[in-house]
Amino acid sequence: QLQLVESGGGVVQPGGSLRLTCAGSGYTFSSHAMYWVRQAPGRGLEWVAIISYDGSDIYYADSVKGRFTISRDNSKNTLFLQMNSLKEEDTALYFCAKSAWLWVGSGSYIENWGRGTLVTVSS
Amino acid sequence: DIQMTQSPSSLSASVGDRVTITCRASQSTTNCLNWYQQKSGKAPELLIYAASSLQSGVPSRFSGSGSGTDYTLTISGLHPEDFATYYCQQSYSIPYTFGQGTKLEIK
Numbered sequence: 001q002l003q004l005v006e007s008g009g010g011v012v013q014p015g016g017s018l019r020l021t022c023a024g025s026g027y028t029f030s031s032h033a034m035y036w037v038r039q040a041p042g043r044g045l046e047w048v049a050i051i052s053y054d055g056s057d058i059y060y061a062d063s064v065k066g067r068f069t070i071s072r073d074n075s076k077n078t079l080f081l082q083m084n085s086l087k088e089e090d091t092a093l094y095f096c097a098k099s100a101w102l103w104v105g106s107g108s109y110i111e112n113w114g115r116g117t118l119v120t121v122s123s
Numbered sequence: 124d125i126q127m128t129q130s131p132s133s134l135s136a137s138v139g140d141r142v143t144i145t146c147r148a149s150q151s152t153t154n155c156l157n158w159y160q161q162k163s164g165k166a167p168e169l170l171i172y173a174a175s176s177l178q179s180g181v182p183s184r185f186s187g188s189g190s191g192t193d194y195t196l197t198i199s200g201l202h203p204e205d206f207a208t209y210y211c212q213q214s215y216s217i218p219y220t221f222g223q224g225t226k227l228e229i230k
Contacts, residue, residue, distance in 0.1 A: 044221060045167065045224070047219045062124075095166060107214055108214045109169065110159070110169060
């Protein structure tokens with residue numbers, strides 16, 4: 001069945017870097033746009049980034065723009081989030097999520113979610 | 124950015140009740156409005172997309188309506204498993220912002 005499995009979370013000091021990975025299986029990974037969404041402890045959901053099925057179209061939330069990079073390797077059914085210059089406010093559970101669509105345009109919605117990987121930024 | 128405001132932020136109800144959660148956008152989202160359910164300690168799950176389309180496998184007691192800037196999620200006849208937090212999300216304009224959530228608790 002369809003699975004999205006995140007990994008790469010952990011504890012990092014402010015200013016540090018982490019690379020999150022999401023492995024997709026049970027569906028045609030290369031036919032769907034992908035998201036990263038995060039949730040700070042006890043808080044609501046925050047949209048972080050989106051990438052089209054082929055990686056040609058990418059967008060970020062202002063809060064992470066210039067620090068985070070979303071990418072994908074369709075040959076390995078894997079989504080990535082490179083996080084640099086981390087701040088304490090980046091502490092959150094990071095979810096990988098699959099779009100119902102190929103593209104990132106209006107009307108897109110999240111069909112499936114992973115369980116998340118926890119990132120803690122603390123000195 | 125489009126701001127999404129849900130009301131109420133929390134709600135107490137009983138099994139069997141009919142409940143309505145409202146989501147208001149700061150500008151029209153042209154029916155590009157989705158609803159998700161998140162149970163404690165779990166990942167969110169899609170309930171409704173495009174304002175009123177029921178996701179496959181979701182019970183028919185869940186329904187969505189609305190247009191423009193105002194949308195509602197209705198649960199007709201609460202089941203014990205429906206007590207959770209509900210989020211709306213607009214997917215009209217990037218960034219695809221979420222509402223702050225509505226926590227539905229047992230009365």
